[in-house]
Amino acid sequence: MANSPQARKRAIQNEKRRSLHASQRSMVRSSIRKVVKAVESRNIDEARSAYKEMVPLLDRYAGRGLIHKNKVARHKHRLQKHIKALESA
Numbered sequence: 001m002a003n004s005p006q007a008r009k010r011a012i013q014n015e016k017r018r019s020l021h022a023s024q025r026s027m028v029r030s031s032i033r034k035v036v037k038a039v040e041s042r043n044i045d046e047a048r049s050a051y052k053e054m055v056p057l058l059d060r061y062a063g064r065g066l067i068h069k070n071k072v073a074r075h076k077h078r079l080q081k082h083i084k085a086l087e088s089a
Helices: 005-040 044-063 069-088
Strands: none
Touching: 005 044, 005 069, 044 069
16 A cells, blocks of 8 residues: 555556546447447448547557557558458458
8 A cells, every 4th residue: 555645646646547548448449349340240331430430549549558559550450451351342
């Protein structure tokens, strides 16, 4: 347990930040899941619109350091590839 006033304050700040980051990570995962679900249901329009909503969200949180930039790039590339395959099929 924190003994000094500064340590107590940091513990409170860390807990607030942890809960905020947890909700943001959940939002990111939900947006990715939404695109995946649209691709699996073979709904091209829904997949495109969900992808367009997902990309700025991922980029924003990658810039803030919540998610690693390479992980964001990997998700965007893989999902874009699936959407392109739907369009060509």
